[in-house]
Amino acid sequence: MSARILIVDDDRVILELASIILRTDGYSVRTAGDGILALNLLAEESFDLVLLDFMMPGKDGLEVLQEIKHNFPDIAVIIFTGMGSENIAVNAMKAGAADYIIKPFRNHDLLERTATVLRSRRLEMQNRELLAEREHHLQEIQQWNLKLERRVAEKSQELDAAQDEIIQAEKLATLGHLAVGLTHEIRNPLNSINLFAQILKNDHAAAPQSVEFLDRIQSEIDRIDNLLIKLLAVSRAQNRVDSVVQVDIVAKDVLKSFQPQLEAQRIRLQEQIVATPLFHGDQEEVRQIFTNLISNALHSMPEGGELSVSVVPILNSIQVKVSDTGCGIPLEDQARVFDPFFTTRKKGTGFGLSSVLRIIKTYKGKISLSSQPGQGTTFNVLLPLQMPVPVSVQETPS
Numbered sequence: 516m517s518a519r520i521l522i523v524d525d526d527r528v529i530l531e532l533a534s535i536i537l538r539t540d541g542y543s544v545r546t547a548g549d550g551i552l553a554l555n556l557l558a559e560e561s562f563d564l565v566l567l568d569f570m571m572p573g574k575d576g577l578e579v580l581q582e583i584k585h586n587f588p589d590i591a592v593i594i595f596t597g598m599g600s601e602n603i604a605v606n607a608m609k610a611g612a613a614d615y616i617i618k619p620f621r622n623h624d625l626l627e628r629t630a631t632v633l634r635s636r637r638l639e640m641q642n643r644e645l646l647a648e649r650e651h652h653l654q655e656i657q658q659w660n661l662k663l664e665r666r667v668a669e670k671s672q673e674l675d676a677a678q679d680e681i682i683q684a685e686k687l688a689t690l691g692h693l694a695v696g697l698t699h700e701i702r703n704p705l706n707s708i709n710l711f712a713q714i715l716k717n718d719h720a721a722a723p724q725s726v727e728f729l730d731r732i733q734s735e736i737d738r739i740d741n742l743l744i745k746l747l748a749v750s751r752a753q754n755r756v757d758s759v760v761q762v763d764i765v766a767k768d769v770l771k772s773f774q775p776q777l778e779a780q781r782i783r784l785q786e787q788i789v790a791t792p793l794f795h796g797d798q799e800e801v802r803q804i805f806t807n808l809i810s811n812a813l814h815s816m817p818e819g820g821e822l823s824v825s826v827v828p829i830l831n832s833i834q835v836k837v838s839d840t841g842c843g844i845p846l847e848d849q850a851r852v853f854d855p856f857f858t859t860r861k862k863g864t865g866f867g868l869s870s871v872l873r874i875i876k877t878y879k880g881k882i883s884l885s886s887q888p889g890q891g892t893t894f895n896v897l898l899p900l901q902m903p904v905p906v907s908v909q910e911t912p913s
């Protein structure tokens with residue numbers, strides 16, 4: 516498409532002359548006899564170049580030039596000036612004109628300057644487009660970079676979580692080996708001590724005070740033995756999944772057994788227990804989950820408060836929530852409460868949550884907690900309803 520040129524001059528002869536020269540050379544040309552007409556035309560049609568007379572009555576060339584540069588910065592302007600007014604030309608160039616032509620001009624001069632200005636304008640615009648494109652590409656690259664960084668961060672977080680799980684599982688396994696071995700080693704001599712204490716008690720000649728002491732020895736032995744049994748329970752690796760459990764009923768049952776303690780501690784109970792589908796698992800283990808979570812909640816509220824227990828089926832899982840309004844768990848402890856032996860209680864064993872975690876893991880479930888120190892804690896458990904293939908099943912080679 517040929518370049519579109521607007522010639523602005525109050526001298527009709529110049530207008531016609533310049534039009535003929537430029538049209539003959541293939542340009543599409545429009546003319547305007549004064550500045551106002553020129554600006555009106557510029558607002559209606561698009562032009563590549565304006566040839567502008569500097570000395571015009573009404574709006575003079577400088578004003579028109581400034582308005583063109585302000586409103587249509589992409590249009591190139593060449594100024595016509597009279598002989599001996601080179602300083603005008605300099606001012607015009609400062610105001611944004613691309614070149615100037617001194618009147619009277621030669622045909623050849625007009626054509627050459629027009630062509631040069633149009634060529635450099637085209638180059639300038641191409642350059643600007645390239646720069647914009649480059650900027651666009653840079654932005655795209657930056658966005659990709661951001662996305663990539665985000666994905667790397669996500670992946671490393673997943674990796675961290677997976678590693679944490681492995682460490683946790685290793686700890687539980689180590690505890691298991693240790694516990695099973697040690698428990699048997701300790702329970703044998705403990706049995707003997709118990710037996711001898713019983714023999715001494717059965718001696719009719721024993722002094723009453725000795726019998727009382729022997730009773731105490733036996734009750735201490737019982738305490739140790741109970742601890743060892745709990746330890747064994749934590750480390751038991753497999754759950755029996757041959758039976759089905761009505762989780763809502765187990766929850767209600769456990770709550771009932773805590774009733775006297777709730778009353779003694781003046782704890783209000785909020786329960787939302789909905790009938791759940793049958794869960795394939797071991798009733799005793801499900802019981803242990805509730806017992807531990809509820810007993811921890813009660814320990815956290817020695818001055819009373821509110822216990823909320825909810826059991827609801829959602830999607831393919833049973834969701835269990837146990838919340839308290841107790842002391843809460845400091846942030847630095849939150850990652851450790853599931854560790855075997857971690858306890859902050861004088862009489863605690865630190866087995867509770869680690870065995871809850873072990874049980875839930877063997878059912879491929881999930882447990883998480885949220886806690887505000889000083890305000891309370893919520894434990895959130897998800898027990899999946901469909902049991903995946905048991906881990907112990909060996910794959911047959913194909």
Ligand SMILES: Nc1ncnc2c1ncn2[C@@H]1O[C@H](COP(=O)(O)OP(=O)(O)O)[C@@H](O)[C@H]1O
Pocket residue numbers: 807811812815839841842843844852853857858859860862863864865866867868869892
């Ligand atoms: N609901 C809770 N509120 C506040 N702290 C809790 C709660 N549940 C668990 N904890 C913290 O986690 C620790 C470990 O709990 P657990 O494994 O049951 O062992 P134990 O009850 O024998 O201390 C507790 O000593 C306590 O610090």
Ligand SMILES: [Mg+2]
Pocket residue numbers: 807810811866867868
């Ligand atoms: Mg506990």
